[in-house]
Amino acid sequence: TQLLEQSPQFLSIQEGENLTVYCNSSSVFSSLQWYRQEPGEGPVLLVTVVTGGEVKKLKRLTFQFGDARKDSSLHITAAQTGDTGLYLCAGVGVETSGSRLTFGEGTQLTVNP
Amino acid sequence: DTEVTQTPKHLVMGMTNKKSLKCEQHMGHRAMYWYKQKAKKPPELMFVYSYEKLSINESVPSRFSPECPNSSLLNLHLHALQPEDSALYLCASSLGGNQPQHFGDGTRLSIL
Numbered sequence: 001t002q003l004l005e006q007s008p009q010f011l012s013i014q015e016g017e018n019l020t021v022y023c024n025s026s027s028v029f030s031s032l033q034w035y036r037q038e039p040g041e042g043p044v045l046l047v048t049v050v051t052g053g054e055v056k057k058l059k060r061l062t063f064q065f066g067d068a069r070k071d072s073s074l075h076i077t078a079a080q081t082g083d084t085g086l087y088l089c090a091g092v093g094v095e096t097s098g099s100r101l102t103f104g105e106g107t108q109l110t111v112n113p
Numbered sequence: 114d115t116e117v118t119q120t121p122k123h124l125v126m127g128m129t130n131k132k133s134l135k136c137e138q139h140m141g142h143r144a145m146y147w148y149k150q151k152a153k154k155p156p157e158l159m160f161v162y163s164y165e166k167l168s169i170n171e172s173v174p175s176r177f178s179p180e181c182p183n184s185s186l187l188n189l190h191l192h193a194l195q196p197e198d199s200a201l202y203l204c205a206s207s208l209g210g211n212q213p214q215h216f217g218d219g220t221r222l223s224i225l
Contacts, residue, residue, distance in 0.1 A: 030211045031211040031212075031213070033213045033214070035216075040218070040221075041218045041219070042117075042119075042203050042205075042216035042217050042218045042219050043156070043203075043216045044216070045213050045214075045215060045216075048213045050211070086153065088155055090155075090214075092211040100158065100161070100169065101158070101214060103155035103156060104155065105154070105155060106153065106154065106155050108153060
């Protein structure tokens with residue numbers, strides 16, 4: 001069974017602060033996605049990383065895939081209240097069917113004005 | 114706006130009712146998925162269809178019955194549900210393989 005450990009589970013910060021969310025596993029993933037979900041909506045895809053060591057930037061968000069493709073991080077610079085939401089990492093394992101995503105437990109981020 | 118459309122957005126039903134959830138995508142995706150999500154938790158996979166054939170059933174109770182009439186549509190038929198089945202039901206689609214999944218906004222289901 002593949003597991004993705006996501007931390008922290010809850011994060012409450014002030015607008016303008018920086019933060020990092022981590023996803024770690026002992027398993028190798030062929031790709032990893034990050035999603036953000038707001039109340040009453042489905043998860044929205046933010047990024048997909050596929051290459052070990054890959055770094056992708058999306059405005060104030062920086063995503064990194066570990067060299068061994070077992071871990072990933074999401075860094076937000078100068079957080080805004082609009083960044084509030086549930087952040088989910090999800091990976092496709094190299095040993096499993098490409099149709100099966102392994103989700104982390106999620107990070108509930110609250111950015112206070 | 115999501116490219117995966119789910120209807121209805123909200124559904125309240127009694128334990129003896131029969132209802133259906135619908136999902137539609139026009140991105141040419143050949144894999145479609147049903148997930149169940151409880152509050153503040155990640156989605157849990159229920160079913161996967163690949164090229165209109167059921168490829169994964171995660172030991173879901175038979176009171177949930179999926180159907181894929183064509184490559185763009187996915188239904189979930191509900192019958193004799195229990196209160197613990199109340200949740201957000203999400204549909205997703207992808208090109209398959211390790212390509213990312215795109216989610217709809219879900220149907221919020223409440224069982225009385």
